[in-house]
Amino acid sequence: MWRNDFPIFENYTQQHSSPLRYLDSAATSMKPNAVIKAMSHFMETGYGSVHRGAYRLSVTASEKYEQARQRVAQFIGPEIDSNQVIFTRGTTESLNLLAAGFCEVLLTPECRIVVSEAEHHSNMIPWQQAAKKSECEIAYVSLVNENEGWQLNMEQAERLVSSNTKVVSVAHVGNVLGQTNSIAKFIELSKKVGAFCVVDCAQSAATHDINFLKLGADAVVFSAHKLFGPTGLGVLVLSKKLLNILPPYQYGGSMVSSVTLNGAEWSESPTKYEAGTPPLVEAIGLHAAIDWIESKGKENLKTHANELGKSFLSGLKEIKNVTLYEAKNETGSFNTQSIFSFRHNQVHAHDVATILDSHHIAVRAGHHCAWPLIQKLGVDALVRVSFGPYCAPEDVSDVLNGIKNLHKVLL
Numbered sequence: 001m002w003r004n005d006f007p008i009f010e011n012y013t014q015q016h017s018s019p020l021r022y023l024d025s026a027a028t029s030m031k032p033n034a035v036i037k038a039m040s041h042f043m044e045t046g047y048g049s050v051h052r053g054a055y056r057l058s059v060t061a062s063e064k065y066e067q068a069r070q071r072v073a074q075f076i077g078p079e080i081d082s083n084q085v086i087f088t089r090g091t092t093e094s095l096n097l098l099a100a101g102f103c104e105v106l107l108t109p110e111c112r113i114v115v116s117e118a119e120h121h122s123n124m125i126p127w128q129q130a131a132k133k134s135e136c137e138i139a140y141v142s143l144v145n146e147n148e149g150w151q152l153n154m155e156q157a158e159r160l161v162s163s164n165t166k167v168v169s170v171a172h173v174g175n176v177l178g179q180t181n182s183i184a185k186f187i188e189l190s191k192k193v194g195a196f197c198v199v200d201c202a203q204s205a206a207t208h209d210i211n212f213l214k215l216g217a218d219a220v221v222f223s224a225h226k227l228f229g230p231t232g233l234g235v236l237v238l239s240k241k242l243l244n245i246l247p248p249y250q251y252g253g254s255m256v257s258s259v260t261l262n263g264a265e266w267s268e269s270p271t272k273y274e275a276g277t278p279p280l281v282e283a284i285g286l287h288a289a290i291d292w293i294e295s296k297g298k299e300n301l302k303t304h305a306n307e308l309g310k311s312f313l314s315g316l317k318e319i320k321n322v323t324l325y326e327a328k329n330e331t332g333s334f335n336t337q338s339i340f341s342f343r344h345n346q347v348h349a350h351d352v353a354t355i356l357d358s359h360h361i362a363v364r365a366g367h368h369c370a371w372p373l374i375q376k377l378g379v380d381a382l383v384r385v386s387f388g389p390y391c392a393p394e395d396v397s398d399v400l401n402g403i404k405n406l407h408k409v410l411l
């Protein structure tokens with residue numbers, strides 16, 4: 001629908017004499033002209049060092065960097081202050097920062113960390129490492145199959161989030177099955193026992209309301225590249241309570257208020273968490289990406305992707321030899337949104353992706369950085385199809401035809 005805003009589609013057609021059917025937005029999103037132009041315009045006209053110079057380019061670059069931070073704060077919710085918004089290199093770094101910080105100041109051998117077994121590796125391995133270092137327990141909320149739909153076992157979650165639980169960290173929307181998890185319930189459980197609640201919004205920030213701090217969460221994380229912005233930039237939004245508790249993650253320039261040969265004092269948030277030269281051009285890109293999202297309306301972006309998702313889902317269910325891994329949302333309804341995973345009973349997932357690519361259809365195949373989840377489903381790899389605002393009904397029909405005809409290529 002908004003395809004013309006994204007130059008890659010026209011360029012791809014010219015280069016390959018075929019339209020691009022891009023069905024991998026859950027991995028990374030394409031970039032609209034507004035983002036590309038904002039970044040290159042800034043590099044052409046206003047580039048300078050952030051927070052380090054008295055010359056005018058440096059001053060305006062610093063202002064633009066801080067304006068991007070304010071824009072992110074507004075994007076999350078009106079009550080978020082810009083000092084609660086920390087720029088990192090991505091969701092992965094945001095989660096590592098949290099896990100390392102909790103490990104340093106909070107976790108003891110008596111504690112428990114709770115995550116789900118359906119998490120992306122970046123919301124699992126940092127917590128496993130924190131548990132190892134602090135010799136505390138890490139417990140997993142299971143994914144269970146209820147009436148043909150996979151979902152997190154919330155009864156088990158109620159038992160696991162108990163008085164010794166210090167951190168609960170879960171994804172808002174799953175990157176493999178596309179389900180929306182019960183974040184409000186996880187926040188409620190965490191609050192009851194005084195645990196910190198972290199919400200991984202990597203898959204939801206572009207299309208959903210992610211102001212979980214309003215409900216009592218302590219941290220929300222996401223990556224710019226999944227919301228039509230550049231790679232190399234992540235966001236970590238901290239509750240006011242956590243700002244005073246978490247120590248810095250890295251040490252170096254910019255994050256100090258004083259340094260002597262005997263040690264250093266940290267500045268306040270957000271600079272305390274942003275050692276080194278910051279991702280300035282990327283922050284300008286994220287600012288433009290948020291402007292683009294809000295000019296179209298998050299709800300409209302979601303509706304568009306979900307409608308394509310629904311039509312894909314009903315077509316896929318009619319194809320023989322395909323096993324769809326359906327999930328249920330927090331409400332108990334089946335996921336009919338924009339991320340779906342399946343396997344072909346005769347053609348391996350990697351072959352499916354390679355064959356579809358020969359028709360210029362881009363899908364993801366593999367373990368989707370979620371090995372424990374893939375093992376739980378009893379497979380070694382899945383094909384994932386995901387939709388973005390630039391996808392069109394022809395993408396759905398072409399991918400369905402491609403899947404229908406897979407057996408012809410191999411048999």
Ligand code: PLP
Nearest residue numbers: 090091092120122171175202223
């Ligand atoms: N969490 C989820 C749910 C994801 O889908 C991803 C990426 O796919 C990540 C975390 C990691 O994001 P990044 O690779 O941008 O750090």
